Amino acid sequence: MSPGRSFFLNRINAQLAILILASLLVIHAVITASIFFSNRWNNAAAFDGDPAEFVSLVRLVAGTPADWRAPLLKQIAHSFPDLKLQAATVMPPPRNGAGVDRRLDFLNQRLSPVFHVVAAPSVARSGRDAAMFDVAVRLPDGTALKARLRPREGLPFLIGPITVTVLFIVISVTLLGLWAARALHRPLSRFAKAADGFDLDGEITELPERGPEEIRAVAKAFNQMRERIKKLVDDRTRMLAAMGHDLRTPITRLRLRSEFIAEKELRAQMLRDLDQMRAMTDGVLSFLRDEQTREAATSMDLATTLQTVCDQFADLGHAVTYEGPAHVRISGRPDDLQRAVANLVDNATRYGTHTVVRLTRSADCVCIAVEDDGPGIPDVRKDAMLEAFVRGEAARTMDDRSGFGLGLSIARIIAEAHGGALALRDRTQHGLIACITLPAAGLQMQTAVAAKVA
Amino acid sequence: MTKLPHILVVEDDREISGLVALYLRSNECRVTVTDSGREVYRLMNDSRIDLIVLDLMLPGEDGISLCRRLRTTSQVPIVILTGKGDEVDRILGLEMGADDYLSKPFNPRELLARIRAVLRRSAISALSPVTDAPRAFTFLGWRIDRVVRELRDPDGARIALTDAEFGLLQAFCERPGRILSRDQLLEVTQGRSAGLFERSIDVLVSRLRRKIESDPHQPSMIKTVRSGGYMFTPTVEIA
Numbered sequence: 001m002s003p004g005r006s007f008f009l010n011r012i013n014a015q016l017a018i019l020i021l022a023s024l025l026v027i028h029a030v031i032t033a034s035i036f037f038s039n040r041w042n043n044a045a046a047f048d049g050d051p052a053e054f055v056s057l058v059r060l061v062a063g064t065p066a067d068w069r070a071p072l073l074k075q076i077a078h079s080f081p082d083l084k085l086q087a088a089t090v091m092p093p094p095r096n097g098a099g100v101d102r103r104l105d106f107l108n109q110r111l112s113p114v115f116h117v118v119a120a121p122s123v124a125r126s127g128r129d130a131a132m133f134d135v136a137v138r139l140p141d142g143t144a145l146k147a148r149l150r151p152r153e154g155l156p157f158l159i160g161p162i163t164v165t166v167l168f169i170v171i172s173v174t175l176l177g178l179w180a181a182r183a184l185h186r187p188l189s190r191f192a193k194a195a196d197g198f199d200l201d202g203e204i205t206e207l208p209e210r211g212p213e214e215i216r217a218v219a220k221a222f223n224q225m226r227e228r229i230k231k232l233v234d235d236r237t238r239m240l241a242a243m244g245h246d247l248r249t250p251i252t253r254l255r256l257r258s259e260f261i262a263e264k265e266l267r268a269q270m271l272r273d274l275d276q277m278r279a280m281t282d283g284v285l286s287f288l289r290d291e292q293t294r295e296a297a298t299s300m301d302l303a304t305t306l307q308t309v310c311d312q313f314a315d316l317g318h319a320v321t322y323e324g325p326a327h328v329r330i331s332g333r334p335d336d337l338q339r340a341v342a343n344l345v346d347n348a349t350r351y352g353t354h355t356v357v358r359l360t361r362s363a364d365c366v367c368i369a370v371e372d373d374g375p376g377i378p379d380v381r382k383d384a385m386l387e388a389f390v391r392g393e394a395a396r397t398m399d400d401r402s403g404f405g406l407g408l409s410i411a412r413i414i415a416e417a418h419g420g421a422l423a424l425r426d427r428t429q430h431g432l433i434a435c436i437t438l439p440a441a442g443l444q445m446q447t448a449v450a451a452k453v454a
Numbered sequence: 455m456t457k458l459p460h461i462l463v464v465e466d467d468r469e470i471s472g473l474v475a476l477y478l479r480s481n482e483c484r485v486t487v488t489d490s491g492r493e494v495y496r497l498m499n500d501s502r503i504d505l506i507v508l509d510l511m512l513p514g515e516d517g518i519s520l521c522r523r524l525r526t527t528s529q530v531p532i533v534i535l536t537g538k539g540d541e542v543d544r545i546l547g548l549e550m551g552a553d554d555y556l557s558k559p560f561n562p563r564e565l566l567a568r569i570r571a572v573l574r575r576s577a578i579s580a581l582s583p584v585t586d587a588p589r590a591f592t593f594l595g596w597r598i599d600r601v602v603r604e605l606r607d608p609d610g611a612r613i614a615l616t617d618a619e620f621g622l623l624q625a626f627c628e629r630p631g632r633i634l635s636r637d638q639l640l641e642v643t644q645g646r647s648a649g650l651f652e653r654s655i656d657v658l659v660s661r662l663r664r665k666i667e668s669d670p671h672q673p674s675m676i677k678t679v680r681s682g683g684y685m686f687t688p689t690v691e692i693a
Contacts, residue, residue: 307661308615
């Protein structure tokens with residue numbers, strides 16, 4: 001809809017009103033036209049021997065004194081030549097073998113029992129007059145009238161005003177319904193799609209602001225709301241990132257200063273605290289990394305990534321083993337996936353004593369299961385655990401290295417960025433299985449792209 | 455006294471540079487500190503500098519371009535300090551010719567270990583004809599890239615390696631077809647990653663074999679040499 005149109009015309013109710021008005025006008029015009037044409041047909045029929053005319057004329061003649069009838073009949077014959085109205089002194093005998101003639105019903109309904117109507121024998125006619133039939137009517141005084149009539153036809157009734165009106169109301173209501181459905185459905189499904197595809201990390205595609213005024217207003221409000229949400233999130237992200245960045249300088253200084261602490265125990269404690277702080281800021285910063293600084297997806301060997309994570313934790317003295325194929329090629333972001341799995345293993349080693357990282361692949365997905373033998377997580381807490389800044393303990397104690405509770409949510413975000421998912425499940429005896437599922441089909445598709453890039 | 459290595463610390467945070475200087479001095483280094491890139495050239499003219507510790511986040515001329523300019527005129531080893539997660543800076547720094555990097559907040563002991571390792575390497579390369587370390591090697595279709603620190607298999611898939619494994623493979627690629635003793639391997643890989651000192655080279659080799667050999671039990675690339683150590687058999691080309 002062009003913006004040049006008047007404000008009034010752009011509103012839905014105005015458009016509906018115009019549509020209804022226009023369809024009423026069309027209906028009116030059609031009805032008028034149909035009445036006009038059917039009247040013309042009727043008029044033509046009157047001169048061609050319309051039985052209704054004949055009934056009137058019979059009554060007129062019957063009500064006229066006998067000595068006035070001759071000029072009247074003459075006058076009628078002059079005015080209605082096709083009617084062939086004639087006076088007869090005697091009633092002609094009914095036509096042989098006529099049986100019940102349906103064509104006489106109309107006349108009988110209007111003329112019986114005062115008048116007696118019979119079908120008169122008629123000569124065969126051809127052409128336009130083939131349907132004409134002759135009748136004779138006996139008047140109360142014994143004389144008779146003969147005339148040639150045309151049978152009444154049903155057609156004028158069928159295309160009569162009521163039928164036409166109903167037909168056009170049905171058509172216009174259907175059209176109106178279709179128009180309304182289309183006009184409302186299209187923008188609504190656009191909204192649904194836009195709301196559905198609202199991704200803070202992705203590029204915001206503006207919802208097109210077109211259509212009726214109301215729809216445009218909603219689209220505009222929607223776009224503005226999306227911008228506000230993005231701005232809000234961006235502001236918070238920047239604030240958190242600035243904190244993460246700025247904390248590094250004092251942590252670096254403290255780290256250096258602590259090297260000069262003579263007392264060994266005190267120094268060890270301080271280094272532990274500083275490591276914890278560093279882990280937290282690292283966690284926050286990697287959580288906040290935006291799409292621009294995110295590494296590109298590439299062809300990678302997921303199995304060696306998992307082996308590497310297991311080796312790193314094994315070197316720190318944890319019992320972490322890898323079980324799975326030696327090589328599984330997927331397309332993904334190697335550093336991100338390594339971080340995700342490392343976070344899961346870190347969690348597992350914190351709550352359990354033995355951790356197994358299991359890699360399985362099926363036709364349509366690869367599954368990385370990190371299994372521990374710890375106490376597990378109650379079902380009601382599982383979903384909350386995947387959110388940022390939520391930790392297993394209800395109280396936010398800082399006496400361990402669990403950081404801000406970002407580990408699982410970072411793993412979840414990374415899994416989802418790969419088109420996969422992170423789920424927490426209970427292990428059969430006791431313990432927890434954190435399972436990252438990555439789609440194999442999408443990854444295969446990306447592999448081709450990555451290979452082309454490489 | 456003259457045998458102490460002379461380290462130039464370029465860092466705009468005076469407290470950090472002061473503390474780094476203090477720490478390095480207490481560990482047998484001679485340290486000069488500056489907070490501006492402009493000072494670097496004057497200081498290099500005034501005295502012999504053995505190594506520069508360069509913070510990439512400098513006011514005025516940033517560390518990256520300083521690093522690039524230094525490389526055009528000098529072979530002095532450079533260790534860069536970057537913020538965590540600033541991958542781009544790290545890669546740029548290494549491409550501009552930095553010898554090693556450390557991300558803040560760093561462990562001072564690790565800084566010292568890296569400085570020593572870089573100094574040792576530069577001392578070795580000063581004696582040997584090989585001057586510039588090549589950016590990447592290829593062998594049997596595999597490609598190991600020193601700057602972005604990645605290994606790709608013949609199909610182009612990235613193979614995850616720890617720092618220690620990467621250092622070991624790099625050492626093999628720099629010396630193909632030669633028998634390398636465990637001590638030698640420890641020596642060349644030292645400093646690439648802190649914590650390697652205690653780790654057995656054998657463990658590293660078996661992990662590396664698991665990742666690159668088609669049959670880790672019948673290794674064809676990294677052969678064990680009885681009584682000697684290990685030998686990297688593929689033909690290595692500089693890419």
